Amino acid sequence: MDIFPLNMYSNQHTKTYISQQKMTTAEFDRIFDLYYKRVYKYICYRINNQHMAEDLCSQVFERVVSKYATFNREKSSFEVWLFAIVRNIITDYYRSSKKLFHIPLDSTSDQISPNPSPEENLIAKDENKELFAALGKLREKERNIIAMKFAASLKNAEIAELLGISSSNVGVVLYRSLKKLRDFLDEGGFNHD
Numbered sequence: 001m002d003i004f005p006l007n008m009y010s011n012q013h014t015k016t017y018i019s020q021q022k023m024t025t026a027e028f029d030r031i032f033d034l035y036y037k038r039v040y041k042y043i044c045y046r047i048n049n050q051h052m053a054e055d056l057c058s059q060v061f062e063r064v065v066s067k068y069a070t071f072n073r074e075k076s077s078f079e080v081w082l083f084a085i086v087r088n089i090i091t092d093y094y095r096s097s098k099k100l101f102h103i104p105l106d107s108t109s110d111q112i113s114p115n116p117s118p119e120e121n122l123i124a125k126d127e128n129k130e131l132f133a134a135l136g137k138l139r140e141k142e143r144n145i146i147a148m149k150f151a152a153s154l155k156n157a158e159i160a161e162l163l164g165i166s167s168s169n170v171g172v173v174l175y176r177s178l179k180k181l182r183d184f185l186d187e188g189g190f191n192h193d
Contacts, residue, residue, distance in 0.1 A: 023068040032061060035079075039086055042152040046090050046144075059089050080161045083152060087162065134184035142177040149174060 039060055043053040063085050071081050135143055141163075148154045148162070156174070160167040 023065050028061075028065060031064065031078075031082075035082060036061075038152050039082070042083075042086060042147055043090065045147045045151040047093065052093070056089055056093060060086050063089065076161060077158065079154070080158050083148070083154060083158070084162055086152075130185060130188055131181075134181050134188070137184050138177055138180060142173060142180070145170060145173050146177055 036057065040053060040057050043056050043060075044050065047053060047056070060082075064082060067085070071078065075081075076084075135146070138146070145159055145163070148159045149156075154162075156170040157167045159170045163170070
């Protein structure tokens with residue numbers, strides 16, 4: 001969902017739409033309300049650390065405010081621009097901490113799910129442990145595309161734009177990755193019911 005232009009102006013000479021120099025509080029509130037949950041879920045999925053995910057989320061929205069003037073609607077949608085910032089911050093996090101990509105096996109679903117009951121936690125923990133173990137067998141590109149699709153709720157075209165591949169390639173990778181996941185789960189005796 002592209003929320004812009006909110007406060008755009010047209011340069012009569014270039015016919016290019018760029019944002020104003022400063023973001024208003026109302027614009028920030030709107031962006032934050034629309035995207036915080038998706039950004040947070042995507043970061044949690046990628047780093048498996050709730051407190052660091054909160055810090056990285058803060059960095060994302062701080063960068064959105066500071067780089068707002070660089071957003072150009074003709075180059076990409078706001079959502080693609082935002083998730084490019086998120087990807088860059090996650091990349092910086094891994095570079096600075098010298099960590100390899102790690103799929104959370106136990107706690108990510110607890111961090112993302114809103115207040116499940118203790119019974120739901122036990123069932124989900126067992127099921128998600130198998131799912132995250134299967135996800136861990138996928139290549140990083142496959143895991144990243146799955147995270148963008150299901151945690152960040154991005155469309156195939158938006159994922160394609162972020163990764164510099166075709167939209168049809170995203171669909172093929174998703175299809176094959178989900179098939180691999182099903183095969184890995186079947187091998188482990190996971191019950192799909």
